[in-house]
Amino acid sequence: MEKSTNIIDCTIRDGGLVNNWDFSVEFVQDLYEGLSAAGVEYMEIGYKNSARLLNATEPNPWRFLDDHFLKEIIPEKKFTKLSALVDIGRVDPNDVLPREESVLDMIRVACYIREVDKGLELVQMFHDLGYETSLNIMALSSVPEHQLIEAFDMVKKSPVDVVYIVDSFGSLDPKDIEHQVNKFKDMLPNKQLGIHTHNNMQLAFANTLTAMRNGVTFLDSSVYGMGRAAGNCNTELLVSYIQKASYEMKPVLGVIEKHMLEMREKWEWGYIIPYMISGVLNEHPRVAMAYRASDERDNFVDFYEKVTSPESTIAPASK
Amino acid sequence: MEKSTNIIDCTIRDGGLVNNWDFSVEFVQDLYEGLSAAGVEYMEIGYKNSARLLNATEPNPWRFLDDHFLKEIIPEKKFTKLSALVDIGRVDPNDVLPREESVLDMIRVACYIREVDKGLELVQMFHDLGYETSLNIMALSSVPEHQLIEAFDMVKKSPVDVVYIVDSFGSLDPKDIEHQVNKFKDMLPNKQLGIHTHNNMQLAFANTLTAMRNGVTFLDSSVYGMGRAAGNCNTELLVSYIQKASYEMKPVLGVIEKHMLEMREKWEWGYIIPYMISGVLNEHPRVAMAYRASDERDNFVDFYEKVTSPESTIAPASK
Known part of the structure; x- marks a missing residue:
């Protein structure tokens, strides 16, 4: 099972919620190099939302990803694929190039349970443009069972590649995760599953391991755990612990040593x-x-x- | 199962390995008050080793616990019982009063697998003096199966109340813990089991929950995780998460707010x-x-x- 594991590093995207995406180009480039050397399969390099739709007046390149800019800073793709996250009602379809013209490989759609229909419309569009896709259902700990069943009837018929279990509030424990994964597997036997955890109760890594051992193949994480509030599962833990020959801890340690200690002094995340x-x-x-x-x-x-x-x-x- | 849970807070004992037991009397008193108000069943107030046997020249009241001193600083016992840890070859039996003359309720014996016979001799002595006892087998992740079987043949015949699974190196994950607990349960059906974790991989709380759900009833922890190196399972997580009517989070938050933030600035422990x-x-x-x-x-x-x-x-x- 562990052979088919995919890590999606969300340091820039989820970590941007900590520092308003105040990442230097050098940091993003070093992170991309480090993740590629570490064998991490995907790097979520930001949000592909629309500055216009969000009435943003300041430039914010990792929040409003632009393909021309991305090609400049990552002129040559290495091992790691690139993904972007979009929110319902905040993404302008006109901003999204066909995949063969983009450096992005995957577009992930975040939505609440009540917006799954809208989320799947976006998924269909990105799928038709050639991207790998995922649907990330947020705040899962508060979703009543019957709503999930209705939503899954739609998800089943969609071309979406990966459906995520998102513990937005960091309130689930390994037993809860096992229960959710088994429910998702039963209801969506034809989909790959993903897990996105938060570390409020120091359970992000344990929850991610539990999901993996129950068949989840897409694992979200962040280097040094950098993500909103308590942060995420730590990328360095995944690459050091999961038995997959291509994973290397050392390049991730290099990123932490060079950048993350200083960043953690400046911005706050983690067990607080x-x-x-x-x-x-x-x-x-x-x-x-x-x-x-x-x-x-x-x-x-x-x-x-x-x-x-x-x-x-x-x-x-x-x- | 969770009704019979016992938390043993090890802040002073294991945390003392971080700061050479440089705790003020006020802190220890506040901690005792806070743990009692939080419904924590035991507080391990230090080591009861012998200054003479360790050739110690400096006074160190929490490392070399003395009953007269303890009675002075905790003149009135509240809800929380008191325990002390001893090491093989470092404790002088002449230092240990009968339980009815002591403020201590429990004496725990730490040993490596090769010293289990010596550990059980001490257990027998403390048991005969009226104390609750535990045997804490350290470095369990490195113990070969056959050594454990031999040791357990002796443990079974001992009056020891609790046998601990100690993850000294913080190298076990929930699956390992489940395996160990089931092995201990099979081989020691007449003993209560305990768990002592370290947080090197951010798995201390998850491992402790896993142990509890598999029948372990003595759970070691420390306030704000203060313990050697990566520290321990956090007491505040246990009292807030375990469903037991007598547990209260607020008094532990009070101790953290008043003392632990400042202590964490001065001394280092945790996920590093x-x-x-x-x-x-x-x-x-x-x-x-x-x-x-x-x-x-x-x-x-x-x-x-x-x-x-x-x-x-x-x-x-x-x-």
Whole structure:
């Protein structure tokens, strides 16, 4: 089973949610070189959303990926394929070239369960343009079973290559993951499965291993865990632990040593108490992220009281 | 099953391996209060080794626990029981009072597999003095099966209450833990089992949950993970995640907020690349700890090359 494993490194895409994609070209190039040398199969180099649709006034090359720019900074593809993520309603189909004219190999579509129909329309379009595709259903821990069944009836008929189990809130444990994977396998026997975890409860790596051992073949991760709030499963753990001859830990260590320690000084992600609390409570991390950006950032007891109080004013209105 | 769970917080004992037990009395008292309010069943308040046998010249109250001192700083026992760890050949039986004259409730004996006979002699003595006892077999990941079988023949006949699975090197994953627990259960049907994990690969919490779900009832942990090298399973994760009415997260958050952030600035433990590497390689962390204390501390590629080189001069001669 482990022979067919694919790692998708999301450092730029999910890590960009930490630092507003403030990555240097040198870092992205070093990361691409390092991942290729490490045998990592895919690198998600950002979002391919539309600056116009998001009313963005500042340039943000890793959030609004542009093929001409990408060709400049990665003039020669190495081992690692490139992927981009898009959000429903934020991607302009006119921005997407046919695959043979693009450096991208895969386009992944993130959606909530209620938008699966829209997500699959995008998938169909990217598939017809020649891309590998995935559908990443977010906030899975809050999806009622019947909604999942309805959604899967549509997914089954779609050409989508990979369907992802996304633990957006970092609230699932290995037992939950095993249950979800088995449900997905039963309902989608003709699809490959993917897993995207968050590390709120220090379970991202364990959850990813559990998914892999139950047949999931696409594993998302980030170097040094860099991703929103508590971050993701660590790429260096996957390449060092998974028994696949092509994986090498050393090039990933080189990226960490050269870049990530300094970045971690500047920006914050990882096991941090308010994120742990939001994971345990199965809540979106946005409230905890706002708290960490305030002067009260280390008042953990106060934070816990606020988010668990029935009269909470800082708890999110909806997930 | 989860009703009979016992958490043993090892912050002082295992955390002392990080800071040479440089804990203030105020911290230890706050920790005891916090753990009692959180419903944590045991606090391991240090080692009960002999300063004389270790030729120690400096006082070190949490390493060489003394009953008179303990009674002074914890004049009134609350919910949480107290335990101490001893090492083979380092404990002087004359230092140990009968339980009814001591504030300690449990004495745990750490040993390597080759010393199980000596460990069980100590267990018998502490048992006869009225203490709860455990035998903690270290470095389990390197123990051949036949040695374990021989050792267990002795353990079965001993009055020891709890037998621990100790992942000293942080090299085991949940599948390994399940295998070990099932082996221990088969061979020691009349004993309660315990688990002590290290977090080198971010698997300490997942491994502890796996052990619990397979019937292990004594779970070691530390507040904010404070323990040697990569540290231990986090107490705050256990009390927030395990469904047991008496567990409360808030008092543990209070201890973290008041003490642990500052302590983590001063002393180092947790997910740190050289410790991750020693976990993956199933090595004692001492080489990585020496490296972290040197000027080369962040040269991860160099460290990896040194410890994996066949001519390595810094790899440990033995485990």
